[in-house]
Amino acid sequence: MEADRKRPRRLRCDAEQNRDRIIEAARGVYEREGLSASMASIARAAGVGIATLFRRFPTRSELIAAVFEDAMERNRAAAVAAGERGSAWDGFREYVATVCGLQADNRGFAEVLTMNFAGARNLEKARQEAFAAFSDLIGRAKAEGRLREDFAPEDLLILLMANAGVLAAATDAAGEASRRLVGQMLRAFAVDAEEPLPEAPAPKRLLRGMVRGRRGGGC
Amino acid sequence: MEADRKRPRRLRCDAEQNRDRIIEAARGVYEREGLSASMASIARAAGVGIATLFRRFPTRSELIAAVFEDAMERNRAAAVAAGERGSAWDGFREYVATVCGLQADNRGFAEVLTMNFAGARNLEKARQEAFAAFSDLIGRAKAEGRLREDFAPEDLLILLMANAGVLAAATDAAGEASRRLVGQMLRAFAVDAEEPLPEAPAPKRLLRGMVRGRRGGGC
DNA sequence: ACACAAGCGGATAGGGCATTCCACTTGGTT
């Protein structure tokens, strides 16, 4: 679904296959380990030489952009779909929960959603379109009288950063903790704050799940 | 403020000085760079040999624990002080804002507050006492009818993780974004949700402040 | 003053990582 022909030359077909294998391998590695995974480990996972990886993706960002284009596209689709709900407020809630769920399911994407990739056209375009659809939703939800007037679009960004933090720190209980955070935030955003709230994770689970301060510095 | 005499032998006095220099240097480095700062860079900053650092603090956690003991103590003191306010709800708000402010001022401490350091007695004791004081506050604020009944102590932990995430991701606008997050969360916690809300950071500031996806993987 | 345990720091081993280089292979075209 993209631009092959505008390149000076097309890739040789075996090179094309390698490219796909790299992206597929990177998708898995990033999903599990986050964006700090090493280039070498990705080349290993893809079964190609390191040079091949660097030839195809000279910078880490280019690889990340290629890998997460479609996740960002799903994000865009979710925002658009939420905008088509009858109730803007329901759409708002649905979208917020969905995008935070995407983060919970994919450590790498959680980070991508909190970062700039200035050079990555498709990625940033999809992000912007999602944001535009969401902005529209904001206006309508306020008009319905369900979303607080002082909600700002930046609050979504802040929530995504916050959620990424919870997911990173609450290893074992990450999903529960994330849902709880989202529930609390939706309450804060709502005019009538009678939003239902997911259960908090059991204290023991949350504590045991906390990143351990034993070895690595928690990078 | 600690245990010198119970050690098999006291440190030689020049060694004691070096220990202090190490802790002081590490305090600065961790504050600026977070807990992933290398042992080598800390030894360099302290002007001691690497061996000296490792002899005194065989594991990274031991160093971290020694460095942040007093910050955790300040956290404990803040919780206790908040508990002595006339209004439990005011104390609750004050403490939440204070502890999140401590995080904002110190990248390392932001991380420490979201991690377990099982072996670090003093550190974990202070944390527990802070938590106990805060728990007491929770009960009284609920009794006052100002804090929602479904607020759970774990929500504080989740907020600390969330705040750490915002601080890490929103580099330039970190302070503003953090205060906004705290404001929103306090609204979610309050029974009458008329908490005032700090301004959201300007969109441009927040976007420009976002961690850039250019070089390193954003660890 | 002396002896020596305690302490010191540089050197070193061992590993991971990003990035470049290069001799070899191969797909596709003629």
Add this chain to the structure above:
DNA sequence: AACCAAGTGGAATGCCCTATCCGCTTGTGT
């Protein structure tokens, strides 16, 4: 069938990190 640009993988380079070793220095008790 033959050619060669495009593509390949592994080796090499250079950096930074943790952790340990070891010969030298120094504070301290006698």
